[in-house]
Amino acid sequence: MRKVSAISALVYMGLSTLAAGLFLAITLAGDYSWVARLGGSAWIFLLSNIVLMPVVIPAVKKRLGA
């Protein structure tokens, strides 16, 4: 069970960080304030986590046969 949690966290946190990073990268090309860039990235990270968690955890659980 602990293994499932760790692997799942790694996957959804990784993907969320990627999404937030991508957002930040796009905003760097535009004329945005740092509050918008960092705040936006944090919001993207949070929502991505929420969206990915219930998708990733059962998938990992299924794959590991837990």
Add this chain to the structure above:
Amino acid sequence: MSTTAAKRIILPVEGMTCASCVSHVEEALREVVGVSQVVVNLATEKATVEVDDPQKATLPELMKAVHEVGYKVVTDRVNIAVGGMTCASCVAHVEGGLGEVPGVTRVVVNLATERAAVEYVPGLATLADFRLAIEDTGYKFLGLVEEAAQDREREARQQELRRQRNNLIIAWSIGLVVMIGTFQPYWFLPRIVPEWMNSKLFLFFLTTPIVFGPGRQFFVNSWNGLRRGLTDMNLLYATGIGAAYLIAIINTFWPEAGFGGREATFYEAAALLTAFIILGRYLEAVTRGRTSEAIRRLMKLQPKRARVLRDGQEMEIDAAEVQVDDLLLVRPGEAIPVDGVVQDGYSSVDQSMITGESMPVEKKAGDEVVGGTLNKTGAFKFRATRVGKDTALAQIIKLVEEAQTTKAPIQKIADRVAGHFILGVHALALGVFLFWFFFGYGLWFVPESRLILTPYLLTGMGVFGFALLTSVTVLIISCPCAVGLATPSAVMAGTGKAAEHGILFKGADALEATARLQVVIFDKTGTLTKGEPSVTDVVAMGRLTRDEVLHMAAVAEKNSEHPLGEAIVRGARERGIEPEDADGFNAIPGHGVEARLNGRTILLGNRKLMADRQVSLDGVVAEAERLENEGKTAMFVAVNGASAGIVAVADTLKETSREAVKELQRMGLQVVMITGDNRRTAQAIASQVGIDRVLAEVLPEDKANEVKKLQAEGLRVAMVGDGINDAPALAQADAGIALGSGTDVAKETGHVILIKDDLMDVVAALQVARQTLRLIKQNLGWAFGYNTLSIPIGAGLLYPFFSQMVSPELAALLMATSSLSVTMNTLRMKGYVPPIRRPGHTRAIAQEATA
């Protein structure tokens, strides 16, 4: 008890608030090894678990699974006085014995006080089980220490209601001050509200206790879910409240950050958002409490005490202690404690609470009495025949409870949609944020625009603040909190209302199937008709009067055991004619009977008998044919070799058959009659009752096939019949309606059980079912329709055209409105009376029938 046999366990679960909670609990229980099927009902707060392997899927395992996803299985606790314990090993024995009772979660026996504190899951174990367990280990069960076992389930419900009410009071009282403070510079408020109330710090100190007091539950619950990878509506609330509060803090302490500055702090958004969400929560808790009132009302009928005659002594004991064959006394005005048969005395009993009959029923020696009904006039003694969980009332409660824990097909769809909704909403909020951040703000943002119903201009709002605000509004406005309650609350209200009228639906699926019926098939004998022949016509020929003809026939049949003969004797007695004993009697098999009375020879029988005895039937044959065409059996009477007349016997219609059929046809249903009788007889009865389509000469075993044929035509079919003889057809039908089961409801086949033998209850069952389905559709309409309409508005669809945005608190108000609509709509069922049971309607039908 076999440990490997499959079994069903019903667990009361506390803490579920929405459809996604239902999915979480279902999923958690399904994952327990040995569980084959799980159905969770939000309105009853119960999980029905089908266990294939009870050794693996034990109660502690199931409770653990529920606990792990953040919910709790409700347990009850009783303190039992135990006699005969002398040492520590006695304690171990009693603890061991009680601990083995299925459903017991914890036992603590105290030798000093001689008490056993037993914690158990209500419904899985009963007081009788505890008594048996204690007595089996060789000790004495001395009764409960408390007056009655505490109803933890109800207590938990009331505690939740109290908690939400307190939250509501705190959130609203402080929230309104925050709102007044926020609006201080506007309208007439500067004249009556001091300026310091608009201080951002003052608002911060007022809002913080709301967010972390009444609002704390959303953060805690969503975190508990998230840790296990589960998202529910708490998460929507938490992100919404959290984001609004965070913006307010940033604008107070870092006004230049680009969220609108000090003039757009949104404290009132965070405060009112919490207040409105808690209002919704409170309304849902109220609905859950109200809709299970029917069960509570039935439970309240169970008398607490009973007056028993033991060893010639009258003593008052706990009703749960009454045993089969106990002799009980009931005085006028007292409730009958258990089921039984009257031994002595006479009274009238109000049975309306069980059967729905409005008039009291007379009871004399030999009559059955039902526990929970009310003795009106006289006193009587009765012998207990069914006690505890076997009484009619206990069976009815169990049946209604089970029905309320099932899911209607329409609900399964709604649950599936709601289960994926939260995830979809967060994805949508993400999309909305990206859209307004990268495109929307640049294309349409107008600094002079404002939030609907707030004083805020969005002048100082930066791209992040604007996109975040829209995203948060979508989260709040999309919350499908009313969806979870829409169907189960209506099903609970509907099944409860039906039970009040003596109609028991075995499940929500039966209720929905009944509501969608297109064809109703009635079995003829015993359903449309009384099931026993009676004299319908007496035709006199020659010198004898009709009474004399009937008298002669009754004399001939007095000693007969043939149903037709019994009908003639009964018919004569009903008309005040007491037949004498015949001087001689001779049964002629297949033909009739011959008898002698005072020197006269009486013949009663068919044409063949008359022909054999050379009795001329001139003048009566035509009359006989007319009667036979009406489906009646015509029996010729001859006295001293001359034809005297005809006695016609037939199975007659029940008083309400014609009206019930007419009403069903008026409701747009096709009514069909099925019978094993020949076509002519069947047609005659059908035309009397007003049925056009007749399925005649159908053998009992072929009735199910006839139902199947109609279903193959694409029709949704109900079969109304005797629960025992017509079992296969009842099972095959979309809705099998077992009629007149009396009070032994547990053994009945069929999806719908009618306690009374009244066809009008078939109509009432359809009306209640249709009304419930209507209610479900309306509730789902309110819940989903609201979401469908409000999401695009929340996402800023109107902004490019009108420069107006929905504020988070307005979104919360709209969300609470959808919960309120569902609550109010469901509560309408409380006052519902099926049209057929309304006084005006009954009168109209009676007048119509007379006309």
